[in-house]
Amino acid sequence: MRKNLILVLITTLTIGSICALVHYIRMDGFSFAWALNFLLMFCVLAFTETLKSQLTSSYYDEKGWERRGKIYEPLGINFFRKLLVWTGWEKLSKKSNPIEKNTSVLMNLHYQTKKSELGHVIILVIVLGFNVFVALKFGALKSLWLLILNILLNLYPIFLQRYNRPRIERAINLSRRR
Secondary structure, X not given: OHHHHHHHHHHHHHHHXXXXXXXXXXXXXXXXXXXXXXXXXXXXXXXXXXXXXXOOOHHHOOOHHHHHHHHHOOOOHHHHHHHHHHHOHHHHHHHHOOOOOOHHHXXXXXXXXXXXXXXXXXXXXXXXXXXXXXXXXXOOHHHHHHHHHHHHHHHHHHHHHHHHHHHHHHHHHHHHHO
């Protein structure tokens, strides 16, 4: 009951924060797109941390067409990974989730990829809704920042989690054999 109440409170605060953002920042510019994405990242992180779901849905399973994540290479996932290293995000990420040859650590990393993907999917859908609204109200050109940042901050991180998860699963299987 308490967890549900907290989830409702987080959702209500998120909606209120988005309303304030819409009221104080013009929706057709870079600053709105940037602020919206990071506001949602903060709120969705709070939501997923409170939710504490096991994330056992078949959605997270590797699909045949993904070919162990190889489908993402032509889409530029390796460039995106280099971009994360260049911006310093990779170093921050490894500090909070260190990679070791320990099965339990690998299992936790596997779970974290699912949680991260869930968060980015939620944000992607919300920002896409704003993207469509801004495109219809102000024109497609004015919604370009929302689209670009949604791709960079949400779509590619989803690709990255789906790219990494099969590798982590192989590492877990190897670790279990030892």
